[in-house]
Amino acid sequence: MTDQDASRSQNIKYPHWQREFEAALLEGDPQTLRQRVDAAETAIFLRSQALVGNAQGHAERQAISDAIGTLRAIQKEKLGYPDWNK
Numbered sequence: 001m002t003d004q005d006a007s008r009s010q011n012i013k014y015p016h017w018q019r020e021f022e023a024a025l026l027e028g029d030p031q032t033l034r035q036r037v038d039a040a041e042t043a044i045f046l047r048s049q050a051l052v053g054n055a056q057g058h059a060e061r062q063a064i065s066d067a068i069g070t071l072r073a074i075q076k077e078k079l080g081y082p083d084w085n086k
Helices: 003-010 018-026 030-051 055-079
Strands: none
Touching: 018 030, 018 055, 030 055
């Protein structure tokens, strides 16, 4: 583990999904990127389901919303997904 990896691990605020999300952000290979984005989406979905009805999870739900927006941008810009908002 490098110093950068150790530093990143200490900055994990939402371990249920943030590691997978960060792995997608850092991936450069298009084939692996698709897998990383899928893994991040799955982790985020599962965590979102766990947060249903949790009044304490507002900050994490906002972080999830932001992460989903970032994943959508990666899908459109790097993976060639269509822009469904058009």
